[in-house]
Amino acid sequence: xxxxxxxxxxxxxxxxxxxxxxxxxxxxxxxxxxxxxxxxxxxxxxxxxxxxxxxxxxxxxxxxxxxxxxxxxxxxxxxxxxxxxxxxxxxxxxxxxxxxxxxxxxxxxxxxxxxxxxxxxxxxxxxxxxxxxxxxxxxxxxxxxxxxxxxxxxxxxxxxxxxxxxxxxxxxxxxxxxxxxxxxxxxxxxxxxxxxxxxxxxxxxxxxxxxxxxxxxxxxxxxxxxxxxxxxxxxxxxxxxxxxxxxxxxxxxxxxxxxxxxxxxxxxxxxxxxxxxxxxxxxxxxxxxxxxxxxxxxxxxxxxxxxxxxxxxxxxxxxxxxxxxxxxxxxxxxxx
Numbered sequence: 001x002x003x004x005x006x007x008x009x010x011x012x013x014x015x016x017x018x019x020x021x022x023x024x025x026x027x028x029x030x031x032x033x034x035x036x037x038x039x040x041x042x043x044x045x046x047x048x049x050x051x052x053x054x055x056x057x058x059x060x061x062x063x064x065x066x067x068x069x070x071x072x073x074x075x076x077x078x079x080x081x082x083x084x085x086x087x088x089x090x091x092x093x094x095x096x097x098x099x100x101x102x103x104x105x106x107x108x109x110x111x112x113x114x115x116x117x118x119x120x121x122x123x124x125x126x127x128x129x130x131x132x133x134x135x136x137x138x139x140x141x142x143x144x145x146x147x148x149x150x151x152x153x154x155x156x157x158x159x160x161x162x163x164x165x166x167x168x169x170x171x172x173x174x175x176x177x178x179x180x181x182x183x184x185x186x187x188x189x190x191x192x193x194x195x196x197x198x199x200x201x202x203x204x205x206x207x208x209x210x211x212x213x214x215x216x217x218x219x220x221x222x223x224x225x226x227x228x229x230x231x232x233x234x235x236x237x238x239x240x241x242x243x244x245x246x247x248x249x250x251x252x253x254x255x256x257x258x259x260x261x262x263x264x265x266x267x268x269x270x271x272x273x274x275x276x277x278x279x280x281x282x283x284x285x286x287x288x289x290x291x292x293x294x295x296x297x298x299x300x301x302x303x304x305x306x307x308x309x310x311x312x313x314x315x316x317x318x319x320x321x322x323x324x325x326x327x328x329x330x331x332x333x334x335x336x
Contacts, residue, residue, distance in 0.1 A: 009072035015047035019169055023046035023076045024055060026069040037071060043161075043168035056171060058162035059305070059324050060184055086261075086298035088190055090165040090167060090254055090323055091130055093187055100264040102233030104226055107147065110134030114147050118226040120181060122327045126156035129170060137173060145330050154333035160187075163323035170324065178331035185304045190319035191289050192299045198317060199278065201286025202210055205241045214241050216249040217269055231267075235259045238290055240283045244271065254283040256291060263291035265301040268310075280313055 013022050021043050042057040103124040105114035111131025117124035125148075135142035141157075148155040152216035157174060158164040175181070191196040207214070210231050215223055223231075231237075234257035242252040251274050255267040265287065270279045288299070301319065303310050 011070045011073045011135055013044065013073045013075060017075055018044050020044055021077065022055065022064060022073055023045075024053075024073040025071045026065050027071055028069075040065070041076065041164055041322070047174035047177050054172060054283050054311045056161055056168040060159075060161040060171060060326050062172070062214070067175055086191060088189060088298070088322065090160055090163045092129060093130065093189070093322060094160065096259050096262045096300070097123075097187060097264065097300065099259055101233045101266070103219055104229050105151075108145075109140060109143060112144075113138065114144065116148070116151050116153060117230050118225045119153055119222065119232055120220075120223065122148070122156050123158065123189075124230050125153055126158040126327055129156055129167065132229070135223060138177075141177065141330075145333075148330075148333075155330035156182075156323060157328045159328060160321045160325045162321075167321055171328070172183060174328045179328040180329050180331065183304075184329045185302055185322055186321045186324050187300060187302050188314055188319040189298065189300050189322045190317060192291055192297050194318040195284050196288035196292055199282045199285035199287075201289055203242055203288035205243065206286060206290060207239045207241065208237065210239050210255075213243075214239050214253050215251055217241075217244075217253045217271070219265060231255065236294060241288050242279055244285060249285050252279040252283050254280075254287055256287040258291045258294045258296050261295070261297050263288065263296040265299060268301075285319065301323060 027273045042055040046054040053065045103117040105116045110133035115127045145155045238256045238288040240254040252270040257264045
C-alpha cells in the first residue's frame with residue numbers, strides 16, 4: 001500500500017482509474033483489538049456518483065466498496081509476474097482454445113465471433129468477444145440475441161478475468177444489464193516436456209478419430225453428429241484410449257489438439273473404479289509425446305473451479321492457472 005513520507009496510508013486512485021488494476025485496503029469494522037482492514041486486488045470496474053466502487057477480482061467475483069471506507073489504494077501492474085508456466089497473452093490463449101474446440105457455424109460481429117453448434121457445450125455456442133464489435137454495446141448485444149434466437153439457442157457471451165487484456169469491464173457491463181453468469185472455470189498452462197517425462201504412456205492407443213469405444217467412456221452421452229464434428233475439429237486432433245478389461249468401455253480416454261507451439265488437453269476421463277492408479281497421467285503422457293513429435297512445447301487445459309481431483313493432478317504435472325473464464329447468459333434466455 002502507498003504510505004506517505006509522514007508514515008500515513010494514502011488513497012492514490014480516482015474515478016479516472018476505472019479499467020485499471022488496483023490494490024485497495026478498506027476499513028472492515030472494529031474488533032476487540034482495534035480496527036480491522038481488508039485488502040482487495042482486482043480491476044476497478046466502476047466508481048459511481050454515490051461514491052461506491054466496484055472491483056472485479058481475478059476469479060471474476062465483484063466487491064463493492066464505499067469510498068468512505070478506503071484507507072489506502074494504488075494502481076498496480078496490469079499483470080503480476082508469473083511464477084511458472086510458458087508466457088502467453090490472454091488473446092493468444094483465447095484464440096488457441098477456440099481453434100481447438102470449433103463450432104459448426106460462426107459469424108463475425110466486428111472483432112467478436114458468434115459461434116454455434118446446436119447447443120453442444122457453451123464454449124461452442126457462445127460469443128468470443130476479442131475486441132470491438134463495431135457497434136455500441138447495447139446494439140451489439142441485441143444483434144447477438146437475434147443471432148442465437150434464429151438458431152433456437154440461448155445467447156451466451158464468454159468472458160475472461162485475471163490476466164492482462166481480459167474483460168473485467170465487459171463482465172461488469174453484462175451484469176449491469178442483467179446477464180447471468182452460469183459457469184466459471186479456469187485455463188491452465190504448463191510446459192509440455194514435464195508431462196511427457198512423468199510416464200511412458202505405454203498401453204495407450206492413439207487415433208485420429210473418436211470411435212465407438214472412445215465415446216463409450218466420454219461423459220457426454222448420446223453424442224450427435226454435430227458433437228462429433230466439434231470433437232474432431234482443430235488443427236491436429238488426437239484421441240487416446242486405454243482399453244478396458246474384457247472389451248468393455250475404456251479404462252481411460254483423452255483428447256489432444258496440437259496447434260503450433262501449443263498442445264491442448266481435454267476430455268481426460270478415467271473409469272471411476274480405476275482412479276488413482278496413474279491412468280490419467282499415462283494418457284496425458286502419451287498425448288504429450290505425440291505433441292512434442294509435432295513440434296509443440298507448451299500445453300493448456302481447462303478445468304472447472306470445483307474439480308479438486310483434476311486440479312491436484314494438473315498441479316502435480318506443472319500446470320498453473322493463467323486466467324478464469326465465464327459464460328454469461330442473456331436475461332430471459334432458456335439455458336437448458
